[in-house]
Amino acid sequence: MKDHDLPKPNTQALSWFFGEHKKDALLLDPKYQRNPIWSIGQKCFLIDSLISGAPIPQVFINIQTRGSGSNRKTVYEVVDGQQRLRAILEFMNDEYALIKTTAKSYPVSNVYGPHIGKRYSELPSSFQDAIWNYPLAVQELRGWDDHEIRSLFRRLNYVVEKLSKQELRHSQYFGEFVEAVEGLAENPFWDEIALFSRRDSQRMKDVEFVSELFVILIAGIQDGQKTLDKFYADYDVVFPRRSSYIGKFNQILASLETLCPYLAGSRYTKKADFYALFAATAEMNDGGRKPQDLSGAQKRLEKLERDLNKDPDQLTGSAGRYYSTVVEGPNKRAKREERVAIIKELLDQG
DSSP states (O other): OOSSOOOEEEEEEHHHHHHHHHTTOEEOOOOSOOOOOOOHHHHHHHHHHHHHTOOOOOEEEEEEEESOGGGOEEEEEEEEOHHHHHHHHHHHTTOOOOOOOOTTTOOOOTTTGGGTTOOGGGSOHHHHHHHHTOEEEEEEEESOOHHHHHHHHHHHTOOSSOOOHHHHHHHHOOSHHHHHHHHHTTOTHHHHHTOSOHHHHHTTHHHHHHHHHHHHHHHOOOSTTTTHHHHHHHTSSOOTTHHHHHHHHHHHHHHHHTTTTTSTTSGGGSHHHHHHHHHHHHHHTTTOSSOOOOGGGHHHHHHHHHHHTSOGGGOOHHHHHHHHHHHSOTTSHHHHHHHHHHHHHHHHTO
């Protein structure tokens, strides 16, 4: 026997959500799951649905009463649909303008085009009304405790096998950045050095790692994957110098080819080590159009690898420094930068 009521289907105009949000009674914090950041293209595609009269998915709201006496108030916790509502409320608050999208990524309706560059307050009154009065399907929950809410959220987002972060990005982003990195992940070089396992490819771990490498060219070494979602979102619709970055990436791979077949089976096919090797090679190729021949550094790379196979207590110099970066938070930015500097010294010696 349930202690709470079943979800109650209802509809609420978006103006109601806007009003409750202004009163701080609408709780939009992503409490149950952190999804990828929405790009401006995704937000605009959603707004197009509102002005063109297309349906959008329902939201689940948990209605709670808090406080007592004159301080008693009702709050509405958004269980599922936070990102959709946040995108709509931001637009209604004039926080962004409609942008031009590509038909391939976000095929907007015919009514959208004439209003590119406009914010909510700049739209014709008929479109403002369409958004203000849009009836959003709502499932209302009452009397549900936190454990039950979390269980419901898992059911709403249930799949046979939980999606990885990269699979979520693949399902959410359709534009310039994702197209670029997924194309680069198909380069035969990765199979040549056996960097990724079959399982990596099945769960899109190969695309995720290639994304991390690609970001090095755009913004330098990063602190783990903390900023990866932001790059997917920021460069989803408009990606300046896209072709240039892709060309540079392929130049670096061509430079690394000069270390084959040694790379395959070496420690440099471990993700932390390859990240450092790739970043160092990027610096070696900075400013030039012809891929740098790295074959002269192979013996030095081999020596570092042999040294790192020794007892850690016996490691000194570059090997000792390198080892410490691998065992102490290998994906932290400072550790990555130190590894890159060590590899760069080996590549730089002629």
